[in-house]
Amino acid sequence: MNVPARQTNSLAVVSLVCGILGWTLLPFLGSIIAIICGHMARSEIRRSPATQEGDGLAVAGLVMGYLVIVFSVLAIIAVILFFGGLAAILAFAGAGH
Template sequence: MNGVVRQNSSLAIISLVTGILGWTLLPFLGSIVAIVTGHIARKEIRQDPTLGGDSLALVGLVLGWVAVAGAVLAILAFILFFGGLAWLGTR
């Protein structure tokens, strides 16, 4: 069986790794890097058919966007909660 071995895009691997780091050690910075490198990697993979790793880039993108959305929702909940407490304190 002579199959063509496709090399994974290094940006796709970076996107996946930083997406995981965005959930563990580097919460916001890792997520932003995962999103940026994931988009660049998917573009690079579409343009060069010899590159693989689209699923790695996609997982990195999903991890990054979910972490950013969670952070935005947490900030919103924090503001609404303490804003409500402040409003109740002025009554």
């Protein structure tokens, strides 16, 4: 009995590589590409599970992509709150004079 070999989905590999790039060289762009390719890869794998594999790679790319986006948003919020608080302190200090 000849069982055809399952091939790794290329979009899953792209998602994983871009997820890694999102943590290193291309923080925001790599993460967006990882998220898009990860979702596309998972849908392709679900449509033809007998011929394609790589769902774990796609999930890893998605997780890394989403984590970079979440951490970026939290960092931006922290910077805004820090400088907003600093401006408020300076405004109150200047109002006393």
